[in-house]
Amino acid sequence: xxxxxxxxxxxxxxxxxxxxxxxxxxxxxxxxxxxxxxxxxxxxxxxxxxxxxxxxxxxxxxxxxxxxxxxxxxxxxxxxxxxxxxxxxxxxxxxxxxxxxxxxxxxxxxxxxxxxxxxxxxxxxxxxxxxxxxxxxxxxxxxxxxxxxxxxxxxxxxxxxxxxxxxxxxxxxxxxxxxxxxxxx
Amino acid sequence: xxxxxxxxxxxxxxxxxxxxxxxxxxxxxxxxxxxxxxxxxxxxxxxxxxxxxxxxxxxxxxxxxxxxxxxxxxxxxxxxxxxxxxxxxxxxxxxxxxxxxxxxxxxxxxxxxxxxxxxxxxxxxxxxxxxxxxxxxxxxxxxxxxxxxxxxxxxxxxxxxxxxxxxxxxxxxxxxxxxxxxxxx
DNA sequence: CTTACCATGTAAGCTGTTACATGATTGT
DNA sequence: ACAATCATGTAACAGCTTACATGGTAAG
Numbered sequence: 001x002x003x004x005x006x007x008x009x010x011x012x013x014x015x016x017x018x019x020x021x022x023x024x025x026x027x028x029x030x031x032x033x034x035x036x037x038x039x040x041x042x043x044x045x046x047x048x049x050x051x052x053x054x055x056x057x058x059x060x061x062x063x064x065x066x067x068x069x070x071x072x073x074x075x076x077x078x079x080x081x082x083x084x085x086x087x088x089x090x091x092x093x094x095x096x097x098x099x100x101x102x103x104x105x106x107x108x109x110x111x112x113x114x115x116x117x118x119x120x121x122x123x124x125x126x127x128x129x130x131x132x133x134x135x136x137x138x139x140x141x142x143x144x145x146x147x148x149x150x151x152x153x154x155x156x157x158x159x160x161x162x163x164x165x166x167x168x169x170x171x172x173x174x175x176x177x178x179x180x181x182x183x184x185x
Numbered sequence: 186x187x188x189x190x191x192x193x194x195x196x197x198x199x200x201x202x203x204x205x206x207x208x209x210x211x212x213x214x215x216x217x218x219x220x221x222x223x224x225x226x227x228x229x230x231x232x233x234x235x236x237x238x239x240x241x242x243x244x245x246x247x248x249x250x251x252x253x254x255x256x257x258x259x260x261x262x263x264x265x266x267x268x269x270x271x272x273x274x275x276x277x278x279x280x281x282x283x284x285x286x287x288x289x290x291x292x293x294x295x296x297x298x299x300x301x302x303x304x305x306x307x308x309x310x311x312x313x314x315x316x317x318x319x320x321x322x323x324x325x326x327x328x329x330x331x332x333x334x335x336x337x338x339x340x341x342x343x344x345x346x347x348x349x350x351x352x353x354x355x356x357x358x359x360x361x362x363x364x365x366x367x368x369x370x
Numbered sequence: 371c372t373t374a375c376c377a378t379g380t381a382a383g384c385t386g387t388t389a390c391a392t393g394a395t396t397g398t
Numbered sequence: 399a400c401a402a403t404c405a406t407g408t409a410a411c412a413g414c415t416t417a418c419a420t421g422g423t424a425a426g
Contacts, residue, residue, distance in 0.1 A: 002387075002412050005284055012291040022377050036287045037280040042414060044379060067377065067422045086288055086295045089306040093314070096281055099190055101220040101347050103271055105340040106197040110271045121274040129278070146365050154369075155290040162286050162358055169354035173347055180331050184339075187384050187415070207405050227386060229407060252394045252405065 006046050007055075009036050011074060011082040014056060020069045021047050031136060031156060034163040047072060055081055112185070119178045123171065130167040136160060191231050192240075194221050196259060196267040199241060205254045206232050216321060216341060219348040232257060240266055297370070304363045308356065315352040321345060 013019060013027050021044045028037040038046075047070075050056045055078035061069040074082070100122050107115065137160050141149065149157050198204060198212050206229045213222040223231070232255075235241045240263035246254040259267070285307050292300065322345050326334065334342050 003284075004412090005282075005287070006413080009287055012287075012294075015291065015294060020377075021379095025377095032287065032290050033280060034286075035280070035283045035290070037282075038413095039415065040377090041379080041381095041416085063376075064423055069377070082291070083294060086291055087299045087303075089303050090285055090310075093310055094282070094284070095218060095220070095222040096283070096351070097190075097222075097279070098220045098281070099188075099279070100275055101344060102190070102194055102197075102217065104343045104347075105217050105220070106200065106267070106271055107340045107343065108336055109197075109200060109268060114272050118272075118274050125275075125278055147368055151293055154366075155292045158289045158292065158362055159286060161362070162289075165354055165358045166281070166351075169350055173350045177343055177346070181339075183332055189384090191385080205405075206407095210405095223385095224387065225406080226388085226408080248404080249395055254405070 005036065006038050006042065007050060008082060008085045009038075010043070010046060010050060011055060011078050011085075014072055014074045015079065015082055018071045018073045020061075020071055022069070031159050031163065034133075034166075035159060050078070054078075115181060116178070119174060119181075123174050123178075126167055126171050126174065130164065130171060133160060133164045133167060137164060190221065191223050191227065192235060193267060193270045194223075195228070195231060195235060196240060196263050196270075199257055199259045200264065200267055203256045203258045205246075205256055207254070216344050216348065219318075219351075220344065235263070239263075300366060301363070304359060304366075308359050308363075311352055311356050311359065315349065315356060318345060318349045318352060322349060 009032075010024060013024055013032075019027070021040065024043050024047075025038075025040040027033070028043075047056070051058055051072070054075055056072045057075050059071050059073070061071050063069055100118075103110070103118070110118065140153070140160070141157060146157065194217075195209060198209055198217075204212070206225065209228050209232075210223075210225040212218070232241070236243055236257075239260055241257045242260050244256050244258070246256050248254055285303075288295070288303070295303070325338070325345070326342060331342065
């Protein structure tokens with residue numbers, strides 16, 4: 001049996017508030033999407049499975065005239081399952097896959113005049129992401145001192161600062177490595 | 186159609202030297218395993234596929250009396266496919282999934298007295314990994330100046346320094362975050 | 371009216387893990 | 399003898415992506 005991460009991610013999201021499959025799909029485009037995500041096709045299937053496992057319950061909301069939104073709530077079984085999952089430490093770390101770095105492992109096969117383009121492409125994507133993440137930070141936490149952050153925002157704070165730290169470190173390494181490669185020419 | 190990363194990872198590995206499925210499985214336990222990996226069951230299947238696509242060729246080597254090793258070589262088609270793949274920049278970045286951080290997003294559901302254990306567990310795993318990576322660096326590059334690294338080791342150097350940078354950044358963030366959480370108590 | 375977004379679902383196919391299965395070789 | 403490692407493979411299942419498919423709502 002797999003580790004059912006998506007299952008628990010959905011239970012976690014529903015612990016914050018009732019949501020539809022569409023809402024959950026949207027959540028994975030926000031901060032938490034930096035660390036887990038899924039497509040709507042997978043989410044709708046998982047919701048059906050969770051419903052049949054009695055970990056969530058369903059009710060219908062109508063938007064406008066007749067547009068149905070299937071809303072889901074955590075059941076007490078679902079809450080227990082979530083709590084249980086959250087307390088168990090991860091015993092191993094999965095390979096954190098990165099195709100760009102995989103390609104660099106074979107850098108001696110990349111034409112010299114293409115290397116800079118690959119690096120700057122990656123630099124641009126990562127910089128844009130970092131800018132976006134810093135805007136999010138500014139939006140939610142502004143000049144607020146970390147010690148003053150409300151308990152119900154702590155998770156979001158941790159995820160955002162981790163994502164920012166990850167991108168900053170990535171960009172620093174990119175700059176250093178490109179500089180090294182230029183000097184070697 | 187998928188992106189066939191494993192396909193290209195195998196072509197890349199075979200560009201360095203002829204290998205068996207077993208050898209390739211072993212490679213994914215070394216440095217490159219920090220950024221891509223696969224189990225032997227998947228590798229043997231992929232090798233058959235690559236063989237049928239004429240991107241690699243096969244010959245048999247005997248170890249000892251009768252233990253067969255099926256060795257694979259890149260064909261010129263395979264080399265072309267690899268070169269082509271290496272030159273194309275990644276247009277998007279996949280979600281870099283991290284279950285530990287996903288759990289932290291739901292930190293307000295984690296009992297206070299379990300949080301430190303989760304952090305220190307992660308700290309220990311990451312520290313062990315960093316120590317291992319630094320040993321690898323020491324082993325391969327020692328006190329050597331980065332500018333003096335041979336071209337055929339540049340890929341390995343980049344992968345190792347990236348992995349070290351990633352773990353260092355992760356550990357720093359863990360320490361800072363745990364400190365913050367302790368102060369909030 | 372038309373575009374963007376809201377909303378849900380299924381089908382096909384590829385990717386990846388776990389478990390099952392077998393046998394050879396090397397070192398103690 | 400025994401264990402660890404070398405070496406290859408298949409089967410079943412779980413996870414995930416892409417494409418197909420449909421219809422409602424809100425704003426300009």
